[in-house]
Amino acid sequence: MVSQAVTRQSVDFSKWYNEIVYKADLAAHSPVRGTIIIKPYGYEIWDGIKNALDKRFKATGHQNAYFPLFIPESYLRREAEHVEGFSPELAVVTHAGGKQLEEPLVVRPTSETIIGEAFSEWIQSYRDLPLLINQWANVVRWELRTRPFLRTSEFLWQEGHTAHVDEADAERETLQMLDIYADVAVHEAAIPVIQGRKSNIERFAGALRTYTIEAMMRDKRALQSGTSHNLGQNFARAFNIQYLDENNEQKLCWTTSWGLSTRMVGAVVMAHGDDTGLRLPPRLAPIQVVIVPIFRSEDERGPVMDAGSRLNAALSDAGIRVKLDTREGLRPGFKFNDWEMRGVPVRLEIGPKDVENEVAVLARRDLPGKEGKQTVSQANIAAVTLELLDDIQANLLSQAAAFRDANIFDVRSYDELKQVIDEGGWARGWWGGSDDDERRVKDETGATIRCFPFEQPGGSGSCLLTAGPASQVALFARAY
């Protein structure tokens, strides 16, 4: 196992990303075009995100269910915008069981249609509402340009689907779920996302309103990291999702959907990584502490390994995900680099002198060199390490927040916007333009409206492009 150097971020961020994903063992190349194999180290990060979300979904009254992978092609056609949005990306099963199918089956790109059909059968009266369902599933979107985790032909995600009596309740749900996404991003992934509403042209195909959490990567590109849609009555109309209200009148439901995917693993990589490799937030790190034993002779080996095992047990008993690196034939320096590249938050070094003095050295991944090192009594190891992990989690978040804030600029004119975007930043300014105006900005600068942030300055201003009246500021950036 030879740990190779990684391309520096400043040299080629995109190359850095592709290299680190495979070198850090998050994913492996797959023989199927546009897909990856998610390896255990990457899958565990996803599992951490999944558990954090699932707990919050259940605490807010949602239940998990599972719907078929295959959707009759005709279902997708029932909602006009929806089919237009997804048609170019569909994978289609035409043969099964040795025969041609009468109606081709689409491999789900998302499940609004098949779940809408089910909801129309399950919902009878207002007593059945709200209906709050979530699904953990794989979906397929045949993308032309793919990148590991960020955009792959198949990916894992959750998709929530809910039905409500009125617009207010649907809107409340849509925003609640966006809040949950932001909470997981901020407190688990240490990514300070910005919440806001998508513009018309960036809306989900078939939605009334789409809300998003947007994250800034280390190359200052934006990554849409989760979206929540108020679908209005569009799908209820297309699939006839009706209920009898308290006055025995037949009414159309209001529905929502919301999804967060394995793309979030890519967000963790690109929001925190540095030239040395990954920097994983402790709450999602598959390995929070790695113990590297240091010895030069067989005589030293025994006592050092014994101490390593004891510390391993002490940390594990405290609920810390710890690994004792027992690999033979590798120098400590090689192991240090290897685990740094893989982003383990804390390295514990233990050598003969440390054994003698009943101490160990803790080194932080987020603070390089001496600054991040401390010598700790073995007796206190668990308590000190737990606190250290909290510190690192908080530090990654504040570093990312500082980086984000330093790279968002208020702009008053199109020239200012162009300059900010050219220099790789995010531009925030009053916007009152049309869909076409927005498309023009995209064509000319490569930047899109990431969102109209919930945090608004208040009042009104004049549109940075048209100088016409504007009631809200928009956030522009180049995005993945």
Added chain:
Amino acid sequence: MVSQAVTRQSVDFSKWYNEIVYKADLAAHSPVRGTIIIKPYGYEIWDGIKNALDKRFKATGHQNAYFPLFIPESYLRREAEHVEGFSPELAVVTHAGGKQLEEPLVVRPTSETIIGEAFSEWIQSYRDLPLLINQWANVVRWELRTRPFLRTSEFLWQEGHTAHVDEADAERETLQMLDIYADVAVHEAAIPVIQGRKSNIERFAGALRTYTIEAMMRDKRALQSGTSHNLGQNFARAFNIQYLDENNEQKLCWTTSWGLSTRMVGAVVMAHGDDTGLRLPPRLAPIQVVIVPIFRSEDERGPVMDAGSRLNAALSDAGIRVKLDTREGLRPGFKFNDWEMRGVPVRLEIGPKDVENEVAVLARRDLPGKEGKQTVSQANIAAVTLELLDDIQANLLSQAAAFRDANIFDVRSYDELKQVIDEGGWARGWWGGSDDDERRVKDETGATIRCFPFEQPGGSGSCLLTAGPASQVALFARAY
């Protein structure tokens, strides 16, 4: 919501099963042929099985990963028996992204081939072994005759895939995973499965040896509930999975695979259910205790609901999955029937007199009528209920074991076997027949060799069919 009576098991077991699956809300009909929608009540049972397995997989050193849904058609052809076994059941994607694919993609029926290809790249030396991977996934097998949970075109499962240095280690792994399946079946699902080895003709397509856990349903049919395969070097040869041993010699790996699916939800239904409906083992029951408040007037309502809420909180705090049935306009008797049908292990009744006396009535689902009822002080409610849940779990297991043992008969001749099978039992007898002999028994009686049980009488006997020498007994039964 009208709770309808269920067809009695003795009248038509198959109809009972189909009715109860939908009435108890485990599943819903799906518009896609041969598939079901797994509803929250059914999904939570699966989640319980999943968590129980996942914990055990990790404790034995396995890690989760995720491989692509689509497999190039050519991969399946590399292992001759494997492609022959699965070809008739494949669903094939021929178009994607608006174009015809150059090579059709098969929707995975199982993942030995694509994982074999990956393993061949990941494994270099003996240091990489054993490689112990598990995947939680959906798979598709285009079955002609389908039944909810038992056999559907798409189902959820886990599939373990491992590679080893030699046959002994692969065999140890294969048996270890079967043991884990049996442990989960017995201790979580309360199903006393029989472990054994499959005959040649019931082996997995491409395996050297297949092991199985076999369960007896309430109609005495057998249900294969999980299988573990020693794949020998068949897939290693087909996919070139090699390693350098300690002497620097290139060797072929030995691989295994093992799977358990949502079929297990069907096993829980059919192993424990009775004429009234489901009887869920407490460890897997989504709702372990349902609280039904009983009152006749608005005056009684307040104190009873208050007590119900307090008891709900007390049980929930003790880690019990409890639900307070607050539905209005339904009589207690209706609610009793409804929750019995849905198999909730314990019903807690609370009325005005109980409130006065600070007691509650606990009724067991597994013991009908007065026998299963007890009045309990509210102060002790959590402790008593926890113990009661353990009792119910144990009782369901011992009832199922007694039922199984009462319906397995030792047979010495083919006539005896035919009689036992005709009467719906399982027949156990010495077997030394050929594959063709086994097929003859199947054609003539409908019974197959479920397994050669690990528990053998020892010594030898004469084959029940051919009267030739036999070194082991086989278990024959009609099966799902």
